[in-house]
Amino acid sequence: MKIGIVCYPTFGGSGVVATELGKALADNGHEVHFITYRQPARLDFFSENLFYHEVAVTNYPLFDYAPYELALSSKMVDVVRFEKLDILHVHYAIPHASAAFMAKQILATFGITIPVVTTLHGTDITLVGKDLTYKPVVTFSINQSDGVTAVSEDLKESTYSHFDITKDIEVIPNFIDLNRFSLQPKDHFKKAIAPFGERILIHTSNFRKVKRTQDVIYIFKKILEKVPAKLLMVGDGPERVNCEVLSRDLGTCEHTRFLGKQEAIEEILSVSDLFLMPSESESFGLAALEAMACKVPVVSSNAGGLPELNINGVTGYMSNVGDVEDMAQKSISLLKDDDILNQFKDNALKRAKEFDLSLILPLYEKYYQKVIALS
Ligand code: GMT
Structure with missing residues (x-):
């Protein structure tokens, strides 16, 4: 197939999923055309099946806000027409699904039918999408998509409950490339971070409010009272500075490293014992x-x-949002006992294997074929 992928080219989860999906489709022999405003992270290499089309937004003094969606729709029209695409797959509803609708209408005037698949990733529904500013457009453009996928059953249900959706939503979960994400021997790195064999906790995110990153610091403070430990905070975003200040105020900063954005995240995960994810919504x-996938259990x-x-x-523990006491106690129960921790590490990897790329990729391929056949 000739597939167009539209996404945010950033470190965010939807961009990562879109990029990794495109690369895997290209490896599988499909021709994949990325359409976005910047070269997606992790796509800076040559492959005969991968193409990148940059959306350039022309500015003009009259515009307080440059019309990115119009430039994107125009680029989609151009790429679909001249590269003869079979399908467009847009990741994150806003504004990609509505821009695709516009492109589809324009292409119809040239006698071209292009099926559009929209993948809902999360905040496009749970935070931004249901905001009244965008709701009518999000509802309309989801309903106008030829296929709609969501990354979990929960997201599918939230979409139905917050929007008036008439389309069937197919659940295709996130996936992992176990060739890249696997436990790697990084003992020298571990020794540098935890010279006395302290446990290593890790949090990775874009430090937005929805991630409740300050909870990570509160949980770590409680853990530190019972277990010698270090905390790695990976990523960057608006809440990072508040976390830094909090960790100084709580006196945990000498055991905490803020590493900023990192490319080789699998190497840092490889030295970690426990992942903390206290998100408000995920x-x-x-x-x-x-x-x-790197054998790190999760307290979330x-x-x-x-x-x-x-x-x-089994693979970790879960607590109610904001219950830092419970998350800390559950973390301590894992970190205090080598046998239990090792069992949870094995369980975590076993579970990750259920989301291996090789299992999820065919679900997307089949879904594309079904949508193309119906349109
Ligand atoms: O989590 C983020 O802040 C990034 C966000 C995105 O849309 O780029 O991630 C969302 O999509 C990921 C890939 O499908 C999901 O794994 C994340 O759970 C989801 N984030 C939220 O729902 C907050």
Whole structure:
């Protein structure tokens, strides 16, 4: 197939899923065309089946806000027409699904039918999408898509409950490439971070409010009272500075490292003992899956789709959102006992294997074929 992929080219989960999916489809012999405003992270190499089309937004003094959606729709029209695409797959509803609708209408005037698949990733529904500013457009463009997928059952249900959706939504979960994400021998790194064999806790995110990153610091403070430990905070975003200040105020900063954005996240996960994800809302939790693939169990909130990934008492534990006391106690119970921790580490990897790329990729391929056949 000739597939167009539209996504945010950033470190966010939806961009990562879109990019990894595109690369895997290209490896499988499909021709994949990325359409976005910047070269997606992890796509900076040559492959005969991968193409990148940059959306350039022309500015003009009259515009307070440059019309990105119009530039995106125009680029979609151009790429679909001249590269003869079979299908467009847009990741994150806003504004990609509505821009695709516009492109589809324009292409119809040239006698071209292009099926559009929209994948809902989470905040496009749970936070931004249901905001009244965008709701009518999000509802309309989901209903106008030829196919709609969501990354968890929970996200599917939230979409039906918050929007007036007439389309069937197919659940295709996030996936993991176990060739990249696996436990790697990094003993020298572990020794540098935890010279006295302290346990290593890790949190990775984009430090937005929805991640409740300050809870990570409160949980760590409680853990530190019982277990010698170090905390790695990976990523960057608006809440990072508040976490830094909090960790100084709580006196945990000398045991905490803020590493900023990191490319080789699998290497850092490889030295870690426990992943903390106290999110307010989380449609799937790709970062937790990446940790599990590197044999790191997860203590998380029970928000959104997390119960579809993290098995309570098996691959980690779950607590109610904001219950830092419970998350700390559960973490301590794991970190205090080598045998239990090792059992949870094995369980985490076993669970991650259920989301292996080789199992999820065919679900997308079959879904594309079904949507193309119906349109
Ligand atoms: O988690 C983020 O802040 C990034 C966000 C995104 O849309 O880029 O991630 C969402 O999509 C990921 C991939 O499908 C999911 O694994 C994340 O759970 C989801 N984030 C939230 O729902 C908060």
